[in-house]
Amino acid sequence: MRWYHSDSSETFALEHHLYVQLCAEAALLHGGVHVTTREDGAAVWYPPDGGVSDEDYNTFKFTMRKPDKMDRLSDLAEACDVFRPNEAHWTLELLGVDPNAQNAGIGSNLMAFGLENANHSKMPVFLASSNRKNLPFYRRFGFDVLAEVNLDGLPTMFPMIRKPSPFSN
16 A cells, blocks of 8 residues: 555555555454454454445545556456455455554464454455565465566565464464
């Protein structure tokens, strides 16, 4: 999302907040928003067939300062979706930890909590990371990189899958 906001950190903060809100509202219906008690970390999980509707996304897109760039991000998301499993699966849409609270196990706890649902349902989990530095973290939880998705002028994305299995760290 930072690629989209190359001009202003204030604009980034506002529009990123709106994006997180959009994702969280879609997950709240399914109990898929997990926030730490100190509010220093959160994860947004979609169950099978869950997620932001096309109608809600299009409404959101036109609240952004650069809806044409949002179209490019949609192209990138669609290029990653090619790697989604065909069978029912969970999706980790967002996982974030306050920079001042990182490296304290918060992300790992959020991941473990969310993976319990997937393990109980015996379904795989899909995610797409835009940060190469996070790949070792996801691999620790059993995720495998499916591809490197590159579209001109956009950040590289790494669609990943985790097959259903008991959680082990």
